[in-house]
Amino acid sequence: MATTHNKTKAFILLTLTVSLPSVIIIYSMSKSNPTANFRRINPRDSISIAATTDSTNNGPPFIANIRPFPPNKRSQVVPTIANRTIKHSTNCGSSVRVVFLPGNWIDATDSGYQAQNCDVPCMYTKDTSSSAVKSADAVVVYLPSHSKHPDNLLKKYRIDSNKVLKVGMSMESIRSHPHQFDYLSEYDIEMSYRMSSHVPDPYFTFARGKQNLLEETNSTWKSRxxxxxxxxxxxxxxxxxxxxxxxxxxxxxxxxxxxxxxxxxxxxxxxxxxxxxxxxxxxxxxxxxxxxxxxxxxxxxxxxxxxxxxxxxxxxxxxxxxxxxxxxxxxxxxxxxxxxxxxxxxxxxxxxxxxxxxxxxxxxxxxxYEDRFLEMFNFTRIDVKCRLCQKIMSLKCK
Structure with missing residues (x-):
């Protein structure tokens, strides 16, 4: 049935879960731009896709938020974050701005934002000045350093917890830092070594380019x-x-x-x-x-x-x-x-x-690499900062 729309812009949010025996190709195309933007997706990935259509201007391409399915029968020491209601509303089409609060290992400038080369507009910083935090879409808290309620920390930096997405980040074991996940339910996004997190960040990654397991060693059994x-x-x-x-x-x-x-x-x-x-x-x-x-x-x-x-x-x-x-x-x-x-x-x-x-x-x-290993780590070919921005964008677009 045909329907007439008076609005010139329409927003479409699609959430797809893909589990197919072959590689999926996702593309976007508008009437004013017939060139398709292709992106290969691993068939085992869980994919959230946000798209905008614009009858007058070119809308942004599809945005894919990619993370692997958690392996079956995974024992969890602590629960992961439940689906929470995001209290704030932001412009879906704008760039993503992320502030990493002190304690994080991420290499970033502490004066203004710097751009990350991603498939979504991604800006990040360690700058906690009022001008930087005021424009932030999300703040990242390093959980081993700040294991208390996040709102207390955000108040210290004059950040309204209702106007930003809160990201809990950790690369430390639970037994070494047993209280780091005590307030995990207060965060919108978990970014950690745990493969069940929203933005998994395992210690092995293809993106950083320094972990080639196939590297020639030039050392023989006899010489060792x-x-x-x-x-x-x-x-x-x-x-x-x-x-x-x-x-x-x-x-x-x-x-x-x-x-x-x-x-x-x-x-x-x-x-x-x-x-x-x-x-x-x-x-x-x-x-x-x-x-x-x-x-x-x-x-x-x-x-x-x-x-x-x-x-x-x-x-x-x-x-x-x-x-x-x-x-x-x-x-x-x-x-x-x-x-x-x-x-x-x-x-x-x-x-x-x-x-x-x-x-x-x-x-x-x-x-x-064997197929099983590639299926496990192919998602790490996208830098973790980009995957974080993808996740933030998908929540902004809601």
């Missing part, structure tokens, strides 16, 4: 030290990894070159800032997390995979989702003498067999 490297300064971990080192040392050689359980000097010919150069000398690395919890997979395991040092991994129970298949040696949790002894026997096989070492580093010789 038949020992496990351990690098850690914190000797009071929640995971009791120090106990693991002591237990493992009863069966195999473990070189601790930093302050925790130190038994070997850092090589004089390698700068202390060049950990990867040191890793290329060793057959294995003890990649032991500070905390044991789902999704908390830090750079430790990836440093080993990049440099060809076989990771002896102690950490997230769901680690298999985050690394290439059959590429690590897992230490069972909780620690037992028999479990550690079995791990030591596997390490010895790597020390004594080039074939075993090659089997665990097979992904480097393939020259490409």
């Amino acid at each position: 030290e038949k020992a496990v490297l351990f690098v850690a300064r914190n000797c009071k971990s929640n995971s009791q990894r120090e106990q693991l080192v002591k237990m493992l040392q009863k069966f195999v050689r473990v070189d601790s070159v930093s302050s925790c359980l130190n038994n070997k000097h850092w090589p004089s010919d390698i700068p202390r800032i060049d950990k990867r150069a040191l890793l290329r000398r060793y057959m294995a690395i003890l990649a032991a997390e500070n905390s044991i919890e789902d999704d908390y997979v830090t750079e430790k395991v990836y440093a080993g995979l990049i440099t060809g040092a076989v990771p002896i991994y102690y950490g997230a129970p769901n680690i298999d989702e985050f690394v290439p298949s059959d590429s690590i040696i897992k230490v069972p949790h909780p620690l037992t003498k028999s479990g550690v002894k079995e791990v030591a026997e596997r390490i010895e096989r790597v020390f004594n067999s080039e074939e075993e070492y090659n089997r665990l580093t097979h992904f480097k010789r393939l020259g490409s």
